[in-house]
Amino acid sequence: MSHGDLSFMSTLTDPPKEQFRLSMLVNDTRYRSLTFQAIAALVLALAIWYLGNNLIQNLRAAGLNISYDFLGDRSGYDINQRLIEYDSQSSHASAALVGILNTLLVAVLACITATIFGVIAGVLRLSNNWLVSKLMAVYVEIFRNIPVLIWIIIIFTIMTAVMPGARAYLGENPERELVFGLFAFTNRGIYAPAPVWNDGSMIVVAVFFVSIFAMFAYRRYATKLLYDTGKLLPMGWPSLAILILPTVIIFFLLGQPIGLDAPDPLANRFNLRGGIQIGAPLIALWFALSIYTGAFIAENVRAGIQAVSSGQTEAAAALGLRPGRIMNLVVLPQALRVIIPPLISNFLNITKNSSLAIAVGYADITATLGGITLNQTGRAIECVLLLMLFYLTASLLISMGMNLYNASVKLKER
Amino acid sequence: MKNTVILGALTIAGLSAGAAAAGTLDDVKARGKLNCGVTTGLVGFAAPNASGEWEGFDVALCRAVAAAVLGDATAVEFVPTTGKTRFTALASGEIDVLARNTTWTFSRDVDLKFEFTGVNYYDGQGFMVPKELGVSSAKELDGATVCIQTGTTTELNLADFFRSNNISYEPVPIETNAEAQQQYLAGACDVYTTDASGLAATRATFEAPDEHALLPEIISKEPLGPLVRHGDHEWGDVVRWTLNALISAEELGVTSANLAEMAAGTNNPEINRLLGTEGTLGEMLGLSADWAKNAIAAGGNYGEVFANNIGEATPIGLARGLNAQWTKGGLLYSPPFR
Numbered sequence A: 001m002s003h004g005d006l007s008f009m010s011t012l013t014d015p016p017k018e019q020f021r022l023s024m025l026v027n028d029t030r031y032r033s034l035t036f037q038a039i040a041a042l043v044l045a046l047a048i049w050y051l052g053n054n055l056i057q058n059l060r061a062a063g064l065n066i067s068y069d070f071l072g073d074r075s076g077y078d079i080n081q082r083l084i085e086y087d088s089q090s091s092h093a094s095a096a097l098v099g100i101l102n103t104l105l106v107a108v109l110a111c112i113t114a115t116i117f118g119v120i121a122g123v124l125r126l127s128n129n130w131l132v133s134k135l136m137a138v139y140v141e142i143f144r145n146i147p148v149l150i151w152i153i154i155i156f157t158i159m160t161a162v163m164p165g166a167r168a169y170l171g172e173n174p175e176r177e178l179v180f181g182l183f184a185f186t187n188r189g190i191y192a193p194a195p196v197w198n199d200g201s202m203i204v205v206a207v208f209f210v211s212i213f214a215m216f217a218y219r220r221y222a223t224k225l226l227y228d229t230g231k232l233l234p235m236g237w238p239s240l241a242i243l244i245l246p247t248v249i250i251f252f253l254l255g256q257p258i259g260l261d262a263p264d265p266l267a268n269r270f271n272l273r274g275g276i277q278i279g280a281p282l283i284a285l286w287f288a289l290s291i292y293t294g295a296f297i298a299e300n301v302r303a304g305i306q307a308v309s310s311g312q313t314e315a316a317a318a319l320g321l322r323p324g325r326i327m328n329l330v331v332l333p334q335a336l337r338v339i340i341p342p343l344i345s346n347f348l349n350i351t352k353n354s355s356l357a358i359a360v361g362y363a364d365i366t367a368t369l370g371g372i373t374l375n376q377t378g379r380a381i382e383c384v385l386l387l388m389l390f391y392l393t394a395s396l397l398i399s400m401g402m403n404l405y406n407a408s409v410k411l412k413e414r
Numbered sequence B: 001m002k003n004t005v006i007l008g009a010l011t012i013a014g015l016s017a018g019a020a021a022a023g024t025l026d027d028v029k030a031r032g033k034l035n036c037g038v039t040t041g042l043v044g045f046a047a048p049n050a051s052g053e054w055e056g057f058d059v060a061l062c063r064a065v066a067a068a069v070l071g072d073a074t075a076v077e078f079v080p081t082t083g084k085t086r087f088t089a090l091a092s093g094e095i096d097v098l099a100r101n102t103t104w105t106f107s108r109d110v111d112l113k114f115e116f117t118g119v120n121y122y123d124g125q126g127f128m129v130p131k132e133l134g135v136s137s138a139k140e141l142d143g144a145t146v147c148i149q150t151g152t153t154t155e156l157n158l159a160d161f162f163r164s165n166n167i168s169y170e171p172v173p174i175e176t177n178a179e180a181q182q183q184y185l186a187g188a189c190d191v192y193t194t195d196a197s198g199l200a201a202t203r204a205t206f207e208a209p210d211e212h213a214l215l216p217e218i219i220s221k222e223p224l225g226p227l228v229r230h231g232d233h234e235w236g237d238v239v240r241w242t243l244n245a246l247i248s249a250e251e252l253g254v255t256s257a258n259l260a261e262m263a264a265g266t267n268n269p270e271i272n273r274l275l276g277t278e279g280t281l282g283e284m285l286g287l288s289a290d291w292a293k294n295a296i297a298a299g300g301n302y303g304e305v306f307a308n309n310i311g312e313a314t315p316i317g318l319a320r321g322l323n324a325q326w327t328k329g330g331l332l333y334s335p336p337f338r
Helices: A003-013 A029-061 A092-125 A130-144 A148-162 A201-229 A236-253 A280-307 A310-318 A323-360 A365-377 A380-409 B004-010 B015-020 B024-031 B057-070 B086-091 B106-110 B153-164 B177-185 B196-204 B233-252 B259-263 B269-275 B281-285 B291-299 B302-309
Strands: A184-186 A189-192 A194-197 A258-261 A276-279 B034-039 B076-081 B097-103 B114-116 B121-123 B125-130 B144-149 B169-174 B191-195 B212-214 B222-229
Touching: A092 A130, A092 A280, A092 A323, A092 A365, A092 A380, A130 A280, A148 A280, A148 A323, A148 B177, A189 A280, A201 A236, A276 A280, A280 A323, A310 A323, A323 A365, A323 A380, A365 A380, A365 B153, A365 B169, B024 B034, B024 B057, B024 B233, B034 B057, B034 B086, B057 B076, B057 B097, B057 B222, B057 B233, B057 B291, B057 B302, B076 B086, B086 B097, B086 B114, B086 B222, B097 B121, B106 B114, B121 B196, B125 B153, B125 B196, B144 B153, B144 B177, B153 B169, B153 B191, B169 B177, B177 B191, B177 B196, B191 B196, B196 B212, B222 B233, B233 B269, B233 B281, B233 B291, B233 B302, B259 B269, B259 B291, B269 B291, B281 B291, B291 B302
Parallel strands: B034 B076, B034 B097, B144 B169, B144 B191
Antiparallel strands: A184 A189, A189 A276, A194 A258, B097 B222, B114 B222, B121 B222, B125 B191, B125 B212
16 A cells, blocks of 8 residues: 555544553454463463472472582592593582583584585485485484484494403503504594694794685685686695695704604503593594484485576586586585575584483583582582573574574575 | 472472472372382392392382381382482482482481481492402502492592592593493493492402402492481381381391291390380381381391392302491491380
8 A cells, every 4th residue: 555545545534533441452453462462471470480489489498599609619520521620629610611611522523523424415315326325315314313312322332342442552562553653542532642832833833824824815816817817727736735835844944843742552551641532422422413413414405405496507517517516616505595594403403412421421511510510519400500501502602603604605685 | 388299390300399208108108109219220239130020138128118118018119210310309209218329428418408217238439440450459540440420429439539549540420330330341441439339249240250359448438328308207217217127127036037926926025016016116107016027028137138139148249247237246236126
């Protein structure tokens, strides 16, 4: 209805100013929905108040109170996998922090690998090669239809049973030699060498970062040259050379300032000492979450690719693009718009599913704050509230980050 | 408090139930069944047998309480709990009594608002290692990887022990005894630590028990006993005196074999009071006069329960040690039935 019609009608019918009556809240469709919403909101608020009040009353009757003082107390327990300094003398709050960092560590690692698995499986599932596409279909169906907890336990159990014990690497004449003299694969986890930063190592690191920057600059220049003049510079090997050569040269020029601290099989009769240990629980959890969520992501990727009209592929092929380039330059960028939104929920699922860590003894936030701390202090309500707060915050932050990314790749209409 | 049902459903923590604790005895009688929290499976203490019936040292206590209250030793619903879930299960009212080799500590008694009704096993924390490691003392365990059940006092003792001896270790947190066993046997941990009785029970289930040694150090006091919610003293009394009845029965020589004969009346007034042929002890507890007789009939006196489940004739092979009667140099000492 145009503006003219409206003014015309209002002058014609101009109704008498209607007085608001209480009965209109029920009888008048304009207000009825508001009434019911208000009632529902009131009932909800009352229910929450009732339950909360009930909780407080019952706690008081049981002689308990809500208090977060325990967070400052000495925790008294040790944690094996930790990213920050922590021992049994630290507070419950630091134990919770260790758990938070462990949760974030496994979540970030699993998000990255799940995406890689998912994209590869999703693309291959659409392959014209019958065997490859069927294999991917089998992967997707097997992994997404069995609960992730089962996968975590299966993978952990297999690791524990199949991998050699750490003691196989120990002693003067071990049953097994370290791989390359640097790595040990045991059922307690993987022992890897740790870098040792000597004098001058920072220069090497700085050169490496400059090389990364230079590599991108070169690629950008080559692309621009291609678009401007049609001259095609090689991309692959120069990029690699720029990335690696300067760092390697400076590394040897400075007399190898970065050393390796390999695991030592002779230091202790129970365990390898030194280096970095990536615990079996972390590996099992990481791998299980990746491969399970990867199956879901594969389906998202497949859906995203199939949502791109086949005309696009055909047009690209008609222009002479090779299949790999069609996928990378034409199909995937458009498919991303369909893939990203469900990918967000997959990332959220990984973060939340990481709370199954305790099944394999990985010290995530649910295992430290929601497990041992809760059990040793008996502060169940406080711990569970903190856990809820943490997962809510983490999930909302991931959502926010992914939504920002989604906004940057979505179709921009001008 | 009538609000409790809704709240109990709502809060996982279920701490509300302190208020619902009053009247557990009446609840059990009305239900006709005792809900008893036990371990998820520790042979000798509480584990289902080949035909699926729970049996063991802790289970026997549950059956004795059920027999005392309901007159039927089979009227027990066994609720398996882990080290982590056990206190929540008790606090929320899911179980009436927790008999799960639980250590009596100050904070559990005072801060967590539970009531330990006695000690049915005096234990201490020990270490088990494969003999091939050639370890003869826990102080040689520097750098070892240790399997430990989470949510237990042993977890804290372990940290304290290694710290005070200035040696390092790596903990591997485990939920249940079965998992610990699997990890330990696969060599994912060098040492398994828990209560010495639990270690003996676990070792008994190994294929080659001889290849594993218990180290001589006992690093803590672990008085294990049944516990109930704080504040329900009538129910606490029932559990406490059922345990005392089993201990007293052994001291007084009342066994499942001579129970019927003894219950007909004896010259010993304490036995008569215990078995309900004299006095009104049962009535004072709110139970029938033959409550203790039923409790003893369920699995025998303390000595018989011990011998049948974890004693030296069983694969677990525990000696009485501290758990002998006070008259035989042990710590078991029941207050008099008077």
